[in-house]
Amino acid sequence: MSSGISIGVVGGGAATVCLIDALARSEGDPGGITVFEPSPHLWRGRAYQVDTETLRVNAPPDDMSVRAGDPGHFERWLETRDRVTGVRQGVDRMSGARFAPRPVYGAYLEESAYAALAELRRKGWRVDIIGEAVTSAARLADRVLLRTGPGSSRAFDYVVLSVGGDSPKDVYGLGGTPGFVGDPYPVSGALGDIGEDEHVAVIGSGLTAVDIVLSLVSRGHQGPISLLSRRGVLPGVRQRPVHVELRHLTPDRMRGTAKGRRELAVEDVAAVLRAEFRDAGADLDAVIHEIIRVDLEDPVDRLRRQIDEVDSPRMGLRILQRAVPETGPDVWPMLREAEKIQVLRAHYRTIMSLCCPMPPGSAAVLLELVEAGQLEMFSGLLDVTPAEDSGFDVLAADGTAFRADRVISAVNAAEGRIPAGAMPLVTSLIRARAASRHPHGGLQLARATSRLTSNGRPDPRLYGLGNIAAGTLFFTFGIPSLVDRSQDIVAAILEHSATVQAARGEAEPVAA
Known part of the structure; x- marks a missing residue:
C-alpha cells in the first residue's frame, strides 16, 4: 500500500466526480483520497438526486461529460443505457437534441465516480468515503487538519473544498407556514400533497421554477399557476445545437x-x-x-x-x-x-x-400553458404574506393582488453564498487566516490553480472547486467549467507534491 500524498475532499457532489475522474487519469504516484459527504445524495448532489424523470438537464450530452478531453463520454454512457433499457429518453420534441432526465444524469455521475475510484484503487490509491460533515479546519505546518466532530479529526497533505451551493432563499420569511414549500427538491415528495385544483404561486422564474411548473403539469395539475419574480426573466430558450469552435476568445x-x-x-x-x-x-x-x-x-x-x-x-x-x-x-x-x-x-x-437556457420543448410547454390561461407570469413582485384564514396574499408593483393556496420557493441562493452547512468550516479557515472572503461572494482563489488565497498569497495545500469560487470566477457551476477547474487542481497538487519530494531528496544526506 502506497504512503504517497493524502487528499481530503469536502463535499461529494458532481464537482467532486469531475475531480476524482481527473485524478484517476493523472500520472501521479499513488496516495490516498478521502471524500466527506454527510447527505444521502453522494455523487448526485441536490440537483441530480433520485426524482421524477420529468426533470431534464438543460444541456446536450457533449456539455455534460465529466471526463476532460472526452465530450462523448456521457453520450456513450447514454447509448449503452438505451440498449439495456430499450428506451431512448430525453429527446427534445422541437430541436431533436437530447436533454437527459436529471435522475438519469445522477446515475451517470454515480457510475463515473465509482469507476474512477476503482481505477484509483487499481493504481494503488487508498480510498475512503466518510458520511460526516467537516465542521472546522486547522492549517498545520505542511498539512491541513479536518475535524468532523468532537475528538474526531484527520490530517491531509491537500484539501479541496467542493461544498456546492446553498438551498433556496426564504425571501419573505414564510418558513414553517402551512402550505409553503421552502425547498422543492425532490419534487416527487415536495409537491406530492398539492391538490390538482389549487392555485400554486412559485416565487422565482429561473430553471427551478420551470422544473416546478413542468412537474405539476406532468402530475395532472389543473389549477392556476403563477410565476412571481421581481424582473420576470425566464431562462433563455436553447437553440438547436451547432458545434462552435472558439478562435479568438480562448x-x-x-x-x-x-x-x-x-x-x-x-x-x-x-x-x-x-x-x-x-x-x-x-x-x-x-x-x-x-x-x-x-x-x-x-x-x-x-x-x-x-x-x-x-x-x-x-x-x-x-x-x-x-x-x-x-x-x-x-x-x-x-x-x-x-x-x-x-x-x-x-x-x-x-x-x-x-x-443556461432551458430545452425548447420545456419552453413550448410553458407557452402552451400561458396560451391556455393556466400559467401567468408576474414581474415587480413586492410581497407574499400568509393570509389570515389560509393561503397567501400576493402583491405586485402594478397593484395586482391575489390569493394563492400554495407557495413554492424557487429563489436560488445568492451567487457565491457559502452553504449554511459549510459556514463553520469556512469561518474556521478565515479566522485562521488560511482563507479570505471575496467581496462578490465565495472565497478568494488563485485563478490558474484554484488555490485558496489569504492576503494575496495562494496556499498550495488548500483548493476551492465549484460555487465557492464565485466572485473570483464568473462562471463556476457548469459541468465544463468544473471539469476544467478539476484538471487545474489535480495538476497543481501533483506539481507541488513533486516539488516537495524533490526538495526533500536534495536535502537528504548521501550515504557514505
Missing part, C-alpha cells in the same frame, strides 16, 4: 492579450469578442440588443420569439454560450474591479439566463 489568447498588464478593460474583451463574431459571420449587435432589452420586453413575447428562433442559423447566442463557461473563468479575474461591479449589477442574471 483562455490562451486572452492570457496573451493580458500579458504584461495588471488588468483588462471591458473594451479589450469586446475587441476580441468582435473578432470572434466577425470570423463566424455572427451579429454581435444582435446579442448585445438581446441582453439590453430583457427588461423592456414582455416575458411571454420574449418566450414566444425565442421559441421561433430555435432553428435560427445565426450563431451569436451559441458563441456566447460557449465562451462564457469556457473562457469566462480566465477572463473575469483580469477585468478592472469597477467594471466587474458594473457587469454584476447590470447584466449578470441576464447573461446567465442566456448561457
Whole structure:
C-alpha cells in the first residue's frame, strides 16, 4: 500500500466526480483520497438526486461529460443505457437534441465516480468515503487538519473544498407556514400533497421554477399557476445545437492579450469578442440588443420569439454560450474591479439566463400553458404574506393582488453564498487566516490553480472547486467549467507534491 500524498475532499457532489475522474487519469504516484459527504445524495448532489424523470438537464450530452478531453463520454454512457433499457429518453420534441432526465444524469455521475475510484484503487490509491460533515479546519505546518466532530479529526497533505451551493432563499420569511414549500427538491415528495385544483404561486422564474411548473403539469395539475419574480426573466430558450469552435476568445489568447498588464478593460474583451463574431459571420449587435432589452420586453413575447428562433442559423447566442463557461473563468479575474461591479449589477442574471437556457420543448410547454390561461407570469413582485384564514396574499408593483393556496420557493441562493452547512468550516479557515472572503461572494482563489488565497498569497495545500469560487470566477457551476477547474487542481497538487519530494531528496544526506 502506497504512503504517497493524502487528499481530503469536502463535499461529494458532481464537482467532486469531475475531480476524482481527473485524478484517476493523472500520472501521479499513488496516495490516498478521502471524500466527506454527510447527505444521502453522494455523487448526485441536490440537483441530480433520485426524482421524477420529468426533470431534464438543460444541456446536450457533449456539455455534460465529466471526463476532460472526452465530450462523448456521457453520450456513450447514454447509448449503452438505451440498449439495456430499450428506451431512448430525453429527446427534445422541437430541436431533436437530447436533454437527459436529471435522475438519469445522477446515475451517470454515480457510475463515473465509482469507476474512477476503482481505477484509483487499481493504481494503488487508498480510498475512503466518510458520511460526516467537516465542521472546522486547522492549517498545520505542511498539512491541513479536518475535524468532523468532537475528538474526531484527520490530517491531509491537500484539501479541496467542493461544498456546492446553498438551498433556496426564504425571501419573505414564510418558513414553517402551512402550505409553503421552502425547498422543492425532490419534487416527487415536495409537491406530492398539492391538490390538482389549487392555485400554486412559485416565487422565482429561473430553471427551478420551470422544473416546478413542468412537474405539476406532468402530475395532472389543473389549477392556476403563477410565476412571481421581481424582473420576470425566464431562462433563455436553447437553440438547436451547432458545434462552435472558439478562435479568438480562448483562455490562451486572452492570457496573451493580458500579458504584461495588471488588468483588462471591458473594451479589450469586446475587441476580441468582435473578432470572434466577425470570423463566424455572427451579429454581435444582435446579442448585445438581446441582453439590453430583457427588461423592456414582455416575458411571454420574449418566450414566444425565442421559441421561433430555435432553428435560427445565426450563431451569436451559441458563441456566447460557449465562451462564457469556457473562457469566462480566465477572463473575469483580469477585468478592472469597477467594471466587474458594473457587469454584476447590470447584466449578470441576464447573461446567465442566456448561457443556461432551458430545452425548447420545456419552453413550448410553458407557452402552451400561458396560451391556455393556466400559467401567468408576474414581474415587480413586492410581497407574499400568509393570509389570515389560509393561503397567501400576493402583491405586485402594478397593484395586482391575489390569493394563492400554495407557495413554492424557487429563489436560488445568492451567487457565491457559502452553504449554511459549510459556514463553520469556512469561518474556521478565515479566522485562521488560511482563507479570505471575496467581496462578490465565495472565497478568494488563485485563478490558474484554484488555490485558496489569504492576503494575496495562494496556499498550495488548500483548493476551492465549484460555487465557492464565485466572485473570483464568473462562471463556476457548469459541468465544463468544473471539469476544467478539476484538471487545474489535480495538476497543481501533483506539481507541488513533486516539488516537495524533490526538495526533500536534495536535502537528504548521501550515504557514505
